[in-house]
Amino acid sequence: MKGKDPAKFIKHGLSKTLVFYYPLAGRLIEGPNKKLMVNCNNEGIMFIEADANVELDKLGDSIKPPCPYLDLLLHNVSGSDGIIGCPLLLVQVTRFTCAGFAVGFRLNHTMMDAYGIKMFLNALSELIQGASTPSILPVWQRHLLSARSTPCITCIHHEFDEQIESKIAWESFEDKLIQQSFFFGNEEMEVIKKQVSSNCKSTKFELLVAFLWKCRTIALDLPLEEIVRLTLLMNIRGKSLKFELPPGYYGNAFITPAIISKAGLLCSNPLTYAVELVKKVKDHLNEEYVKSMTDLMVIKGRPEITKSWNFLISDNRYAGFDEFDFGWGNPIFGGVTKATSFISFGVSVKNDKGEKGVLIAISLPPLAMKTLQDIYKMTFTNIEQVNTISKM
Known part of the structure; x- marks a missing residue:
């Protein structure tokens, strides 16, 4: 991949990955009793392309938590950080002068957990590098963790x-x-x-x-x-x-x-x-x-x-x-x-x-x-x- 633009390849890979993870391209709406639902309206995610006039090595350990450059490496677009009616995923690729780059992801946590993010990033990696489908196909099936027909709190929380x-x-x-x-x-x-x-x-x-x-x-x-x-x-x-x-x-x-x-x-x-x-x-x-x-x-x-x-x-x-x-x-x-x-x-x-x-x-x-x-x-x-x- 030497000499190839990471922003271009990652953006193209995201477009292919979202075909399989299509709910992420939609927007959350709220139903009765604050029930969250996904409106699969294909509005898409947010993608930011940026350049930093510095070599990645110059950042040193500061890229580790707590990263002081987070607001620069993952820009908070106005109006994008809510729950209802907002993009469910924001991605930023920042290129450095040394040809190194950073990829920042901000995800609406109501959609997936760390395991789900790992699945999504693995699919993105595979599709960028030429695969036609992810090795593990995503399934929605949220009903598997639905409440019982007569909800009842039986434990201390x-x-x-x-x-x-x-x-x-x-x-x-x-x-x-x-x-x-x-x-x-x-x-x-x-x-x-x-x-x-x-x-x-x-x-x-x-x-x-x-x-x-x-x-x-x-x-x-x-x-x-x-x-x-x-x-x-x-x-x-x-x-x-x-x-x-x-x-x-x-x-x-x-x-x-x-x-x-x-x-x-x-x-x-x-x-x-x-x-x-x-x-x-x-x-x-x-x-x-x-x-x-x-x-x-x-x-x-x-x-x-x-x-x-x-x-x-x-x-x-x-x-x-x-x-x-x-x-x-x-x-x-x-x-x-x-x-x-x-x-x-x-x-x-x-x-x-x-x-x-x-x-x-x-x-x-x-x-x-x-x-x-x-x-x-x-x-x-x-x-x-x-x-x-x-x-x-």
């Missing part, structure tokens, strides 16, 4: 509890939030693991989200009796929940279970306390929980996830956004480029030593961010010293 005073308290910070990313490789995870009792068996990501939840809550310095939440975004396509969705199903297929605790208990107890809370909520997830949440959406008319001292983490490490090859080779970075308010994303990156790990951008008020940075430094400051001594 703390992610939709809203405490007005706590919500207002967080919203008062939102225009003052700053972002910082934190890297966790094998060495950092070993340090975290040593903070948990030996009989507490957990996955690396359970350890990580519990650690971040506790540290973030300490940094916020909340009253001891304040209720805090950790919300997980979990794919239901796995076998454990017994949902047999077709491989081509690209709609949202995830749940958002929330863990709650008093701030004082979370901050004063050993990390094992938070890890056990995470494990407990995951152990209670089953088919009934998914159906109860689906019914809740109908009964309450698409309620928003609570902002009340909530911390939502989405694990995008295995989404493969850093592996898509549109014909020019794998990207030097691929993933969600920033946190949004109380929502963070775990993305796969390599550090300066070439070690692969997870990078998580977090939004906090300035004073709380300074505290969180201090906690991170104090927790992991001895890693370099230990490594140096072990090599002597």
Whole structure:
């Protein structure tokens, strides 16, 4: 693909991909009880072509979250960022003077989740490089996750509890939030693991989200009796929940279970306390929980996830956004480029030593961010010293 214009090829590839993903070329309309429907009117998506008078290498690590150039690499076209009646997909290709380029995607999340985006980008990659059809054909079939004929909430869903005073308290910070990313490789995870009792068996990501939840809550310095939440975004396509969705199903297929605790208990107890809370909520997830949440959406008319001292983490490490090859080779970075308010994303990156790990951008008020940075430094400051001594 050397010497070929990426904007031209990606735009042409998008036109072919949208033949198979035709709902993305339509617009959302709202029916009774706030029910969203797609009007397949073929209005199309938004495509932006841009040039940057700089070499891509000059950006360095700044292309990783939180990317300060996001507004330039993915321009927010006026009137395009709503839910109803707006384009469902915006794509920007930015060419650099070195022949490198960036591709930015902004998608209406009501249409698909990370798995669906991965399917779409894989199809785009295949069609750009000469395939006549995607290797996995997309299927709509949204009825597979419809509410029951008589909707009934049978489980507790703390992610939709809203405490007005706590919500207002967080919203008062939102225009003052700053972002910082934190890297966790094998060495950092070993340090975290040593903070948990030996009989507490957990996955690396359970350890990580519990650690971040506790540290973030300490940094916020909340009253001891304040209720805090950790919300997980979990794919239901796995076998454990017994949902047999077709491989081509690209709609949202995830749940958002929330863990709650008093701030004082979370901050004063050993990390094992938070890890056990995470494990407990995951152990209670089953088919009934998914159906109860689906019914809740109908009964309450698409309620928003609570902002009340909530911390939502989405694990995008295995989404493969850093592996898509549109014909020019794998990207030097691929993933969600920033946190949004109380929502963070775990993305796969390599550090300066070439070690692969997870990078998580977090939004906090300035004073709380300074505290969180201090906690991170104090927790992991001895890693370099230990490594140096072990090599002597």
